[in-house]
Amino acid sequence: MITQTVTITQNASPNIIIGRRGTYETEQVVFDVSWLKDTYGEGTAELLVKRPPDTTAYPVTATLDGSTLTWVVSETDTSFKGHGECEIYWYVNGGLAKSCICGITILRDIGESSSTAPNPWKPWVDEQVEHIDDAVDYVESVADD
Secondary structure, eight states: OEEEEEEOOTTOOOEEEEEETTOOSSEEEEEEOHHHHHHHOSOEEEEEEEOTTOSSOEEEOEEEETTEEEEEOOTTTTSSOEEEEEEEEEEETTEEEEEEEEEEEEEOOSSOOOSSOOOTTHHHHHHHHHHHHHHHHHHHHHHHO
16 A cells, blocks of 8 residues: 655645545555644544535545544545545544645546546445444443343
8 A cells, every 4th residue: 555644734735646536445645643733732633525526525534543644545535537625624622623624636547437436425424334333232242241
């Protein structure tokens, strides 16, 4: 897997090349969010992506581990060539402390473009359902004891 590291600072708004149209989980972007953590305190992060033709953003699965936020780029994220954006939301004590926008570029390929793209919400919803299933399994295991 190809890893790109992007450092988030007060004035940073880098452009990130996330692959060619249709790239599927072979690239990841690791955001160094230590500036957010040092400036605003311990928090949680959410990452939204807006693909080139989209008018609204959608949440993607991103894992926060210490001072790094990791996004594994999916086929959904690279469905269309062109320039889009991603935005990190940094929450502290349940409130939005800061957001940072980075440009994203999806490179063209020489194949034919599909007229339909995968549903961008599906991977995020699937992850939420998995967390719910894990919580139910845990509660059932504790209840059995």
